[in-house]
Amino acid sequence: MKIRKPDLFQIITYPAVIIVFAIFISMLITFLIKSLPAFDMYGFNLYAKNVWIAAENPDNEKYGILAAIWGSIYTSIIAVGVALPLSIGYSIFVVDYAPKKVKNVLIILSDVMAGLPTIIYGVWAVFFLVPALKDNIMTPLYDTFSFIPLFSEPSISGFSIMSAGILLSIMVAPFASAIIRESYQMIPFKYKEAAFSLGLTRYETTKLLFGYIKPAVYSGMILAFGRAIGETVAVSLVVGNAFNLTANMLAPGYTISSLIANQFGNAFIYGHMTSVLYASGLFLFVIGLGVNLLGIYKLRRWRKNVEI
Amino acid sequence: MKSLEYAIETRRLNISYGDNRVIKDVDMKIPKKTVFALMGPSGCGKSTMLRAFNRILELNKDAKVSGEIRLFGENIYAPGVDPTEVRKETGMVFQYPNPFPHLTVFENVAIGLKLNKLVKSRDELEDRIHWALEKAALLDEVRDRLKNYPSELSGGQKQRLVIARALAMKPKILLMDEPTANIDPIGTRKIEELLFELKKDYTIVLVTHSPPQAARVSDHVGFLYLGDLIEVGKTGKIFESPGSELTEKYLTGELI
Numbered sequence: 001m002k003i004r005k006p007d008l009f010q011i012i013t014y015p016a017v018i019i020v021f022a023i024f025i026s027m028l029i030t031f032l033i034k035s036l037p038a039f040d041m042y043g044f045n046l047y048a049k050n051v052w053i054a055a056e057n058p059d060n061e062k063y064g065i066l067a068a069i070w071g072s073i074y075t076s077i078i079a080v081g082v083a084l085p086l087s088i089g090y091s092i093f094v095v096d097y098a099p100k101k102v103k104n105v106l107i108i109l110s111d112v113m114a115g116l117p118t119i120i121y122g123v124w125a126v127f128f129l130v131p132a133l134k135d136n137i138m139t140p141l142y143d144t145f146s147f148i149p150l151f152s153e154p155s156i157s158g159f160s161i162m163s164a165g166i167l168l169s170i171m172v173a174p175f176a177s178a179i180i181r182e183s184y185q186m187i188p189f190k191y192k193e194a195a196f197s198l199g200l201t202r203y204e205t206t207k208l209l210f211g212y213i214k215p216a217v218y219s220g221m222i223l224a225f226g227r228a229i230g231e232t233v234a235v236s237l238v239v240g241n242a243f244n245l246t247a248n249m250l251a252p253g254y255t256i257s258s259l260i261a262n263q264f265g266n267a268f269i270y271g272h273m274t275s276v277l278y279a280s281g282l283f284l285f286v287i288g289l290g291v292n293l294l295g296i297y298k299l300r301r302w303r304k305n306v307e308i
Numbered sequence: 309m310k311s312l313e314y315a316i317e318t319r320r321l322n323i324s325y326g327d328n329r330v331i332k333d334v335d336m337k338i339p340k341k342t343v344f345a346l347m348g349p350s351g352c353g354k355s356t357m358l359r360a361f362n363r364i365l366e367l368n369k370d371a372k373v374s375g376e377i378r379l380f381g382e383n384i385y386a387p388g389v390d391p392t393e394v395r396k397e398t399g400m401v402f403q404y405p406n407p408f409p410h411l412t413v414f415e416n417v418a419i420g421l422k423l424n425k426l427v428k429s430r431d432e433l434e435d436r437i438h439w440a441l442e443k444a445a446l447l448d449e450v451r452d453r454l455k456n457y458p459s460e461l462s463g464g465q466k467q468r469l470v471i472a473r474a475l476a477m478k479p480k481i482l483l484m485d486e487p488t489a490n491i492d493p494i495g496t497r498k499i500e501e502l503l504f505e506l507k508k509d510y511t512i513v514l515v516t517h518s519p520p521q522a523a524r525v526s527d528h529v530g531f532l533y534l535g536d537l538i539e540v541g542k543t544g545k546i547f548e549s550p551g552s553e554l555t556e557k558y559l560t561g562e563l564i
Contacts, residue, residue, distance in 0.1 A: 190406040194470070196364050198420035198477065199396035208419065212410045 031285055034278035038063070041272055046279055050245045058271025065280050067243040071161060071253035072284070075235065076228035078165025078249065079172055080221050086169065087177030087220070091184050092206060107181075114174035122234030125167045130238050133166060134158030138250050155250040157240065162249040164239035168228040176224040179299065183216035184209070186303075215302040222295035230288050232257035256284045315340045315481055315511035316361060320375040323356055323365070330356050332535040333375075338528070343503050343512045345526035345543065347519060349563060352532045354515045355403075358483050361513065362398040363391040379481065396424060399474025401484040405466035405491075407458035407473070414454040416469055417441060420477045436476055444472035445502050464495020471502070475510075482506065484514045488521070500525050519559050523547050531555050533563075 038046055042063060049064025094106050138155045145151045155162075187209050195205040210217065240252020241262055260277050267273040316338040323331035330353040338344045346354045359365035360373055363384060376383045384394045407416045417437045420426070427433045437454075441447040446468040450461070458466055467487055474482060488496040503512060503525045516522050522529050523543060530540040531554075539546060539555045550556040557563040 188406075190402060190404050191408060193364060193367065193400075193402060194406045194408065194473075196367060197362060197395055197398075197400035197402075198424070198473070199392045199394075200420070200423055201392055204423045208408065208423075212408065214410070 028285070031278055031282040034275060035282045036275070038272060038275035038279040042276075046276065047283060050243055052243050054270050054273055056270075061270060061272050063272065063276045065256065065259065065276070065283075067245045068254040068256045068259045068280065069283065070245055071164075071239065072229050072255040072257070074161050074249065074253065075164040075168055075239065075255055076225050078162065079168030079228040080176075080225050082166060082169035083173040083176050083224055084217075084221060086173045087180050088210070088217070090173070090177045091181035094181055095184050096202070096206070110174040110177055114178065118171065118231060118234045121167060121171050122237040125163065125234065125238050129167055129170075130158040130163045133163055138162060142250055149247045150249055152248045153246075153251055157252070159238055159240035159252050160250050161239065161244075161253040164235045164253070164255065165249065167234055167238055168231055171231060171234065172224040172227045175227055176220045179220035179223065180213070180217055183213040183220075183302070187212060213302075215298055219295045219299035219302065222291055222298065226288055226291035226295060229255075229291070230257060230284065232261050236261050256280050260284075313340065314338060314378075315380060316344075316513065317378040317381075318357075318375065319378070321357070321360070321377060322374045323353070323360055324372050325368070325370045330535050331360075334532075334537045336530055336537055336540055338511060338513060340511050341507055341509070342527040343507050343514055343525050345522035345529045346513060346515045346532060347517065347522045347529060347558075348532035349558070350517055353535045354517075354532050355485050357532070358485050358513060358515050361481070361483055362395045362400055364395065364400065366391065396420075396477055397479050398481045398483055399471075399477060399479035401467065401470050401474055401482065401487045403486040403489050405463055405470055407461075407466050407469050409457065409459060412455050412457055413450050413461070413469060416458060417472050417476050420473060424477070426477065437472075440472040440476035441469075443475050443506070444468045445498060445505070446472055462492075462495065464491045464498060467491055467495065467499060468502070471499075475506075480511065482510045482512045484512060486515055486517065489517075519547075531558060533558070 045064055047064070047069060048066055050067040051062045051064040053060065053062040055061050090106075090110065094103055098106055134155055134157075138158065138160065141151045142154045146154075191209060191212065192205065195208050200208065235255050236258030239255055239258055241254055241258060242252040244251050244253050246253075260280055263273060264277055267277055314337045316336075318334050318336045321331055321334040321336075322329065334357070346358065348354050356365065356371070360377060361379070361384075365371045365373065373385060375385075377385055379394070379397065383389070384391075407413075408419065411419060414437060417440050418433055421433060421436060427436055438447060441450065446465060449465060450456075450469075453460065458469060461469060471482075471487075488499050491499065500521070503514070506512060507527075514522075514526060526543045528541065529543045529546050531538045531546070531552075533554055539550065539552050541551075546555065547559065550559060554563065
């Protein structure tokens, strides 16, 4: 009888798997350990209060990153809200209307845009998007709707939660539209035929079929949210970087990631700031992990259940 | 008008995909309130022709139709005819049972009615849905499961659900594209029995690749071969004494 030899090829793939796991675990541990002093010092208030006093004497330092948490969530919600109709419209055009050649160009274009270095978006936004939004959107919004708390104060510089949200929407739309487009394209032709055979118009058919891929659209939104909340450089250029806890989206704000990016360089000067920033990172880590897991899980479950 | 004896009439009907002619100069008349079987080996163009009858063929951008198709005397390919109106009058049942998986049994039957605003009240909608399910011989099996999803139904039940979905629109013509091709024998028998009931009120065009099925259920039969209509006539006559050698070969299984 032959003894089965160990599969060498299988074995040489182990290190790769182990390294990935080890990196993930070590990241989590690093963040936990580095955050501990901040938790000791400020407790849960670190996430529940809006205060940022960086004093030379460590006893006078006070930190609470609620405004940044709020800003992260606020900008990401704007991003998803604006990106959703964009990506749905783009997907429908690409799948249903675009001639074959145009279709490929459009798919490549959106894939390229999804992969562009984010600093490109940031710099473009500073010189083009923010001033354009200020003049054409933010000022009119304030002039007309200042009685709504969302637009209660005018934007002075244009650098604001809204600018960050819109910029993020532009950045995550290609990503969300890839998920939506792929799901829409996966719908078996027999359902399209069925809808048309009932005398439905193109619009009615599309609406009906989007009902079918709703779970995929949701997961696209969730994953886009995950991307938006983690985006750093571009956001820190346009969000205004102010600790504002406000519903007014025309006001400058902060996000967790831009807070870390802006403060980390000089955090070592202060007694507790480094640890506070690690604790902020931990928060983002957990949110990002949760959101992405949820989105991936929903998408997988839908793809498994989809009837072909 | 004499042509009104017929539910469907084609005149010099030609259909092509690009340069490939798949239906060639077909002149055919389908009498009202009968089952008309369109048979032929796979690839002969029968499904294509069926899809021209409700203009669903144009979902395929490569398909070109020329000639006339008259439904109750009216040319549906005349300029200005709205294909969605044609489709409302011609229900269709497909080879693969295709109820919408994200809609309940009830909603599946209701969807065409709702979106086309064919009913005025919730009561009318419910009545119509019960009526359609009854007509499709499915009501007794799903009475307690109207709020469930079609994934729970058997293939045969799904297919009858789709028939109910088509009937709910009260079409005049029912187009069926090999409706039993993917159904087990019991389900097939139920659907075939259903055809006898339905032809009292509807004109049914049934595409089939099975001569025995055509013999069992149809009143008239047309034999298509490579895009040519070889023969058309009363089912009994064609099966007893086919007028063409090709038909005879097909019926005896020599032509696949």
